[in-house]
Amino acid sequence: MKSKPVLTEAELKTMLDAAAAEANRNAWPVAIAIVDDGGHLLSFLRLDNCTPVSSEICIEKARAAALGRRESKVYEEMINGGRTAFLSAPLRGALEGGVPVVVDGQVVGAVGVSGVKAPQDAQVAKAGAAAVA
Template identity: 50%
Template sequence: MISKPVLTLDDAKNIAAAAEAEALRNTWRVVIAIVDDGGHLLYLQRNHGTQFGSVEIAIQKARAAVAFQRPTKVTEDAVLSGRLIHLALPGALPSEGGVPLMHDNQIIGGLGISGVRSFEDGQIAQAGVAALG
């Protein structure tokens, strides 16, 4: 048997609080989605006034970060550089703001942010990741 770290609801709440603080500092209205290592939704928060279309986008960013084991910015950069094959990958989302959550070099979940410009979503996501330690 192998032991592995597990993302808890308390962890998710701490990550979300740090991400929300960054969003509020910049007066950005966003959706914050956190999934476990299987891509299952663990936590979702939509700031008042955030477009409801960002709910599914945030969830998909978090899932894509887990599925492909890398930030969604990697896919965005690939598409912007002309590597359009990335658009055909199931579950890929070429928009910054999705990041894997890591502990001891293992993916324990994913964080997705949606609601503002792509690089701003990424900035908020990095603040959330920093709270994980």
């Protein structure tokens, strides 16, 4: 039987705090979601003045990154590049802003962010993911 690292409550707090700090440093009102490697929601925070729809979008971005084992931006680029058939794939978060969390070479989860421009969402998500990587 194989063993794998898993996210604990301590790592979730560290990642959420790092992502929120990055967002607050830039005055970006975002929603932040952290999921496990199966895309299941583990932690969530919606900062003040963030739009309600961002709550749903950030979760889906995180799920896309966790299940696909890559940044959600990859799927957005595929679709924008003309591979429109990918729109029928079961990933609803095919937008930039989902980043996998990699520990010891294994994806253990992902951080998804929504609320500002796509590269800014990704910047906040990367700050969260980097806090434990």
